[in-house]
Amino acid sequence: MLEWLKQPGFFGTHATVGADMSQLMATVFTGLFVIGWIQARRRRADAHHWMMLSGMIAMLAFFISYYLFRQLGVLAFEGKEGFGGSEALYHNVFIPLLITHIILVVIGLVMAVYMIVLGFRAQLIEQGRRILSDRVLQTTWGKIGIIFGALCVPVAVYLLYLVTADRFRMGRLLVWVGFLALIAIVFAVEMTIQRLWPDGGQRHRTLGRFTMTIYCILFVTGTTTYTMLYILYPGKIG
Numbered sequence: 001m002l003e004w005l006k007q008p009g010f011f012g013t014h015a016t017v018g019a020d021m022s023q024l025m026a027t028v029f030t031g032l033f034v035i036g037w038i039q040a041r042r043r044r045a046d047a048h049h050w051m052m053l054s055g056m057i058a059m060l061a062f063f064i065s066y067y068l069f070r071q072l073g074v075l076a077f078e079g080k081e082g083f084g085g086s087e088a089l090y091h092n093v094f095i096p097l098l099i100t101h102i103i104l105v106v107i108g109l110v111m112a113v114y115m116i117v118l119g120f121r122a123q124l125i126e127q128g129r130r131i132l133s134d135r136v137l138q139t140t141w142g143k144i145g146i147i148f149g150a151l152c153v154p155v156a157v158y159l160l161y162l163v164t165a166d167r168f169r170m171g172r173l174l175v176w177v178g179f180l181a182l183i184a185i186v187f188a189v190e191m192t193i194q195r196l197w198p199d200g201g202q203r204h205r206t207l208g209r210f211t212m213t214i215y216c217i218l219f220v221t222g223t224t225t226y227t228m229l230y231i232l233y234p235g236k237i238g
Contacts, residue, residue, distance in 0.1 A: 014234035015226070022062075023226050029059045030219040037212050045130040049119065056112040063109060085233035094228055101221040108218050111211045114186045118207065122200035137200030144187045151183060 009020030036051030083090050124133045155176050162168040197203035229235070 009230075013230040015230035019226065019230060023223065025058075025062050026219055026222050029055050029062070030215060032058075033212060033215050037208075040208070045123075045132075049123070049130055053116065053119065056116055060109065060112055063105065083229060083233055084235040085228070089233070094225070094233075097221055097228075098225055101218065101225055104214055104218040104221060108211075108214055109182060110185050110189065111207070111214060113182060114189055115204075115207065115211055117186070117190075118200075118204055122204045132201035132204055134199060134201045136198045137203065138194045138198055139190065141191070144191070148180075148183065148187060152180060155180060 004017060007017050009015040009017050011020045011023070013020070015023070032051050032055030036048050036055060039045075039048040039051060083094055085094065121137055122133050124131050159168070159173065159176065162172065193203060193207070197206060
């Protein structure tokens with residue numbers, strides 16, 4: 001599988017299959033999010049819910065598999081070798097753009113998890129219709145501790161199994177620690193934001209606009225990075 005992903009891509013550029021799949025999936029995710037956003041503007045709550053939920057779950061699965069496990073796509077190169085442009089363009093344009101993209105990926109992952117949870121918490125179903133609740137929506141550190149502890153237990157059991165089965169790898173530990181850290185950040189975000197917007201519906205609308213902006217910028221930076229790496233200034237990738 002990994003060898004196949006390193007083969008020349010299907011878009012006809014200098015990219016690998018993995019990089020082309022990354023760009024394709026990013027386009028699909030962004031399209032789902034935009035359609036879901038349009039449905040929300042038209043008050044079609046059910047269509048909005050399923051579009052956004054499907055897009056975010058698929059995006060999370062994709063980022064975990066590609067950015068954490070496979071390390072493919074635009075992050076697969078190492079140093080200047082992966083970029084065929086000038087030194088000035090590399091340091092003054094490409095690297096800042098790539099750093100921005102990586103930061104947005106992290107923010108996007110946090111917001112994806114947060115918005116999935118918030119979407120379920122803030123919604124009500126009345127007479128078969130899905131609506132946003134206007135009630136105060138808050139939680140406590142005690143509840144968060146219980147939930148986080150419940151998540152840590154199976155992870156710890158799994159890692160213990162890997163150790164006893166002599167299958168433990170540092171990479172796997174980092175992935176699971178990163179997963180728990182992501183959840184912890186989401187909880188910290190919730191405790192901060194719920195003080196600013198105690199109303200669940202208002203919180204969902206405000207953060208929804210912020211999250212959509214992040215995803216659109218993420219798509220633009222990712223597409224620009226792809227274009228520079230594999231079309232305008234290809235290096236020694238692949």
